[in-house]
Amino acid sequence: MNTGLNLRITPRTVQQQTIEKLRLAIIAGVFPPGSRLIESQLCAQLGVSRPSLREALRSLQAERLIEIIPNRGPFVPKLSWEEATEIYDVRELLEVVAVGRCAVRITPQQVKELEKALDAFERAQEIGDSLERVTTAADFYAIILANCGNAILEEVHRGLVARISFFRGRSMSLAGRAQDSLNEMRAIYNAIAAGDEEGARKAAKHHLDQAKAAAKRAIEDEA
Incomplete structure (x- = not known):
């Protein structure tokens, strides 16, 4: 499994880049099924603000690549x-x-x-x-x-x-x-x-x- 994906992005088109980087990371298995996505860690890895990250997470939730569980936060869903x-x-x-x-x-x-x-x-x-x-x-x-x-x-x-x-x-x-x-x-x-x-x-x-x-x-x- 290729886990060498560079998550760092530039300020340009932050929102779209954040979505694309996270989507690729999930598909590549950097965040395997069942893993919790820690917002503070993702903000540091991606170099984005928490509001930008949360917008990206909502977009990925709409694609059903992540689940956002109340009081627990975002997870990569286990394979069904x-x-x-x-x-x-x-x-x-x-x-x-x-x-x-x-x-x-x-x-x-x-x-x-x-x-x-x-x-x-x-x-x-x-x-x-x-x-x-x-x-x-x-x-x-x-x-x-x-x-x-x-x-x-x-x-x-x-x-x-x-x-x-x-x-x-x-x-x-x-x-x-x-x-x-x-x-x-x-x-x-x-x-x-x-x-x-x-x-x-x-x-x-x-x-x-x-x-x-x-x-x-x-x-x-x-x-």
Whole structure:
């Protein structure tokens, strides 16, 4: 697990940077599930005021990446298989359709961008950077969603990205899972590049089935 994330930020766009840094830290496992977030420590690590921190925490609460418990403060929620199941079920509804639509709509230039995103994920896999794996996988899917020709589908999926990344980080922590993910994502890319709508849907469904099974094992291990 990559825990070398530098939490220090500059005064510019303090609010957004605070949200982004904390989101990445949670996804990367710097603050593992079940851990309490101590406001005084976070203010010192981030170099921000307590009001700025609390605004950021409220934003992350809206994304369901943290829980704020009365009289106890903010916590990173423990992983729930029920919630994970719901996320993966919705991912299947959205991503299988999006991948199929993308295969028949994407432009040659965007196919190149998709290949670059896949290459970035492969580099992250080769060096074992857990955070970079999560962010580059999100970039790969963002290109697919942006080229599926359905703005509402893209918008709904974007609202789930933080929680998708949260569970993606857990599933890819298993030995060998990141390499399997790379192979599955390459199959999705190949089908999209070939304009194979049905093949792209099948590859996306297989990828999600494998990711869901890996997430279940990771959650059971952490429990």
